[in-house]
Amino acid sequence: xxxxxxxxxxxxxxxxxxxxxxxxxxxxxxxxxxxxxxxx
Amino acid sequence: xxxxxxxxxxxxxxxxxxxxxxxxxxxxxxxxxxxxxxxxxxxxxxxxxxxxxxxxxxxxxxxxxxxxxxxxxxxxxxxxxxxxxxxxxxxxxxxxxxxxxxxxxxxxxxxxxxxxxxxxxxxxxxxxxxxxxxxxxxxxxxxxxxxxxxxxxxxxxxxxxxxxxxxxxxxxxxxxxxxxxxxxxxxxxxxxxxxxxxxxxxxxxxxxxxxxxxxxxxxxxxxxxxxxxxxxxxxxxxxxxxxxxxxxxxxxxxxxxxxxxxxxxxxxxxxxxxxxxxxxxxxxxxxxxxxxxxxxxxxxxxxxxxxxxxxxxxxxxxxxxxxxxxxxxxxxxxxxxxxxxxxxxxxxxxxxxxxxxxxxxxx
Numbered sequence: 001x002x003x004x005x006x007x008x009x010x011x012x013x014x015x016x017x018x019x020x021x022x023x024x025x026x027x028x029x030x031x032x033x034x035x036x037x038x039x040x
Numbered sequence: 041x042x043x044x045x046x047x048x049x050x051x052x053x054x055x056x057x058x059x060x061x062x063x064x065x066x067x068x069x070x071x072x073x074x075x076x077x078x079x080x081x082x083x084x085x086x087x088x089x090x091x092x093x094x095x096x097x098x099x100x101x102x103x104x105x106x107x108x109x110x111x112x113x114x115x116x117x118x119x120x121x122x123x124x125x126x127x128x129x130x131x132x133x134x135x136x137x138x139x140x141x142x143x144x145x146x147x148x149x150x151x152x153x154x155x156x157x158x159x160x161x162x163x164x165x166x167x168x169x170x171x172x173x174x175x176x177x178x179x180x181x182x183x184x185x186x187x188x189x190x191x192x193x194x195x196x197x198x199x200x201x202x203x204x205x206x207x208x209x210x211x212x213x214x215x216x217x218x219x220x221x222x223x224x225x226x227x228x229x230x231x232x233x234x235x236x237x238x239x240x241x242x243x244x245x246x247x248x249x250x251x252x253x254x255x256x257x258x259x260x261x262x263x264x265x266x267x268x269x270x271x272x273x274x275x276x277x278x279x280x281x282x283x284x285x286x287x288x289x290x291x292x293x294x295x296x297x298x299x300x301x302x303x304x305x306x307x308x309x310x311x312x313x314x315x316x317x318x319x320x321x322x323x324x325x326x327x328x329x330x331x332x333x334x335x336x337x338x339x340x341x342x343x344x345x346x347x348x349x350x351x352x353x354x355x356x357x358x359x360x361x362x363x364x365x366x367x368x369x370x371x372x373x374x375x376x377x378x379x380x381x382x383x384x385x386x387x388x389x390x391x392x393x394x395x396x397x398x399x400x401x402x403x
Binding site: 011012013014015016017018019020021022023024025026028029030033037 | 044045046047048049050051052053054055056057058059060061062063064065066069077079
């Protein structure tokens with residue numbers, strides 16, 4: 001039983017990871033977009 | 041709280057989030073926010089002025105009479121990339137031809153009335169078979185106008201056989217007619233103008249041109265008179281030809297009227313260039329001439345897309361003929377495009393579009 005609880009607890013962190021990832025992804029896209037515009 | 045947090049899960053989530061954020065942003069920016077994000081098109085349109093009215097008369101739109109004979113000549117010579125001055129074109133024994141000759145030609149006569157009332161007379165192209173062109177020039181009063189030097193200038197849209205090889209039909213009447221040719225004209229073309237013969241291709245010019253020849257390039261819109269301009273396109277064309285030019289008229293209260301020879305640059309490219317480079321180019325009122333879609337009466341599904349695209353420009357009169365192809369005209373009519381009917385006279389085969397002797401008036 002104690003093992004099971006531990007397993008569930010280990011899965012925490014997904015939500016905040018996705019949120020941070022989304023921000024990073026958007027910033028990365030904006031950087032690529034700007035670079036492409038500059039290269040043009 | 042911190043003890044419950046899994047670093048591995050956070051990194052996994054961040055990887056998924058980054059991918060989703062990147063592609064999501066790309067998707068949104070290219071769709072929903074496209075107009076806000078994409079750089080604005082830099083347009084610097086030329087004001088070509090206006091003409092009061094326009095009369096366009098088809099002198100000859102029948103380039104040749106029998107497609108199979110023409111294609112066989114090309115095939116025997118080695119294909120569509122062979123130099124047109126080295127192909128022995130069939131000039132006798134063709135049942136459907138003019139006096140057995142398979143060659144015809146393309147030529148259009150244009151009268152543009154300027155805002156001050158002066159009428160500018162233009163001969164666009166000169167056909168191919170001098171016998172046929174002499175007959176047509178006589179029937180339409182062009183020969184007399186040339187002899188009286190009433191025609192202001194001649195425009196050779198491109199160097200192709202059916203638009204240019206009949207040059208002596210013009211120069212026999214008016215050897216010093218001012219002439220405009222597009223950049224890309226080969227030396228052979230200038231030599232033919234000056235009277236050189238090309239026996240292999242059965243072409244000659246016994247009446248050398250003695251007037252001014254102006255070569256127009258594609259760098260700018262060439263305004264000839266207020267409301268009358270020529271645009272040149274750097275386009276490679278079959279039978280070793282390069283470059284084509286086409287007219288842009290701006291008719292008062294109507295809009296832009298495009299008059300083409302063969303339109304090897306593509307009708308959509310042509311209209312797009314006009315939209316970008318000519319003031320008022322967003323409103324194309326009429327298109328006249330060859331549209332080069334199915335000249336050999338074959339059909340490719342991509343032409344259906346072309347007709348759909350054409351339909352979006354809202355052109356109100358389509359006076360197409362020549363290399364447009366009958367199948368194209370049929371499809372255009374079916375798609376609701378306003379194709380102007382002809383009268384099928386003077387050896388034009390069908391009345392589905394403007395034929396020899398037919399006129400399009402924009403006033």
